[in-house]
Amino acid sequence: MNTRRTDTVAAPRRFPLREVGLFLALLVAVLGVYAVMGGAYSTRMLVEASCYAILALGLTIQWGYAGQFNAGVMGFVALGGFCAMFFSIPVNHDFWGSELPGELGLVFVYMIAATLVVIGATRLDRLGVPRKLRTVIAVVLGVVLYLVVINALRGVTDQIESRAGFIGGLGLPVGVGWIVGGALAGVVGFFIGRVCLGLRSDYLAIATLGIAEIIKAFLKNSDWLTRGTATVSPLPWPVPGPEAVGFTLARALYLSVTAVMIAVIFFLLTRAYNAPWGRMIRAIRDNEISAAAMGKDINKRRLEIFVLGCILMGIGGAALGSFNSMFDPQGYLPLNHTFLVLVMVILGGPGNNLGTIFGAVAVYIIWIMSEPLALFLMELAVSFGEGAFGWVAPTNMDSRALQARVFVIGLLITLVLRFAPKGLLPEKVKHHG
Structure with missing residues (x-):
């Protein structure tokens, strides 16, 4: 009896040359910052970048997974920062x-x-x-x-x-505030989603932007709860602080905590993305009518992904607030806590978790280093002009260098949208034939 044997040869996997090249370039940039700015400054930059990476992961699953444009990231970051303050500072x-x-x-x-x-x-x-x-x-x-x-x-x-x-805090461990911060952001996101997710994407962006401003105004004007513009500080850390082990080591320990958080979140989101739930979410994003015709509960799934993204934003905001060791409602700005996160996701690639982490670290390095680099170039130009043409040095170069941040970020997003509209590491869509 003859038997037919069919051999199936798996297609060879492509070596991730693009990913490796980009992350090697990012590593070189980080090492360059360490060499120029020193260990304490550079480690602080990486801790803040890692907190922003958690925020960006929250936005990328809303925007990249489900196509929901959330312009109110700042509000959920502020809620996380408030919980980090309220649950960790001493009892009044x-x-x-x-x-x-x-x-x-x-x-x-x-x-x-x-x-x-x-x-x-x-x-x-x-x-x-x-x-x-x-x-x-x-x-x-x-x-x-x-x-x-x-x-x-x-x-x-x-x-x-x-x-x-003011009422003070509860004196609980820092991690409790982070967890409750994520939960509170998720609860607020649930009620916002029930009302706003039926809106078109542009109206959803306007609604979430307005709600974020309402949250900020409430925290800013509730002196009995947050001390308002008087701020609350210092906030405790989940690791030994600088007064115990020094600035560099304390920040390195904090970085290890946020790095573990990112690794866990990345693993869970990647599993969810490749699971049937993730395929369903992307199907709703790509063709809502077809997904509804297949019996999928569109509103329920969209609400799930919105709440999940808000939870991550709350956790990231709590971690960032604790690291800054100060809660200042007035310090939450749309430019720093919404637009910058949006640029990170655009640069890395909406829907690509690895690209989002790359975009968060890369954009934050550019954001932080553009000021000293601009100041150096301005001082170099002024010194040349004084010697060659007798120029008079301006007195406000520091503030002008600070404004260069906005120019550099604007130029960056323009270049990315022109030459890489899907991001440097775009979402990899698997086609089944």
Whole structure:
């Protein structure tokens, strides 16, 4: 009896020459910064770049995996920073040793009760109340109860600010604040997603940008909770601080923590990307109508990916806030905490986790080093002009060099969009035939 044997030869895997070349170039750039700026400065730069890498991974799964353009990264970063502060700084005994916690808790009970009353009013049509009348009743109750609750809250918060300064923290381990920061960002992202994910991509960007500003304004003006513009510092680290082991070693230990976090997140996201769940998310991104026709719950999956991205942004914001050792609501800026993350994802490649990490580190190095490099070039030009043409040196070269950051980043994103619109390490889409 003859048997037919079919041999299947696997296609040889391509050597990742592009990836290796880019990361070698990045390594050379990092070593160059170490040689020029020293170990302490360079290690701090890498720690901040690693925190931004976590933020960029959160954005790349929203934008790259699901096509959701989130322009409110700053808000989730601020929530993470707030949790890192609130859960880690020491307890304020002036607040907890008084009757103020009970009064504040009673106000929150009133707030929950008022919310339940308004929700109940929106369901009066089930009792036969006409819908227009139901809407009027719900709106009037909402306005009246809001004024009552906010007046009670203002009375308690004024007492907190005058007698205790602010409520203080909980004195818990730093990691608890990071975890809760991710959870809080995810919860806020869930409610935002329920409302905004039905919007078109451009309207989603506008909505998330506005919500981020609302979060920042709340944290900035809640002196009883965050000290507002007075800031809170110092924030503890999850590793021994500079006062114990020195700046360079302390920052190196912090870098090891964030590097482990990135490795775990990268592993989990890569597994999810290649799993059926990841293929479903990309199918929704590429052709929502076809995915819906195959029985996929579009809204549920889009909400899942949005919440997951917000969780990573909260964790990254918490890690960045703890490293800066200061919580300053006014320091959260759209340029630094939204636009810069967007540039990182664009440069690396939306949807490519490895490319996003590369883009985060590369863009942050360019962002940080553009100021001293611009200052060096300006001083060189001025010294040449003074000797050759008798120029008078300007007095504000430092501020002008700082502004060079924006110019360099703008030039960078223009070049990338022109010559590599899918990023330096674009998403690898597998075709099955």
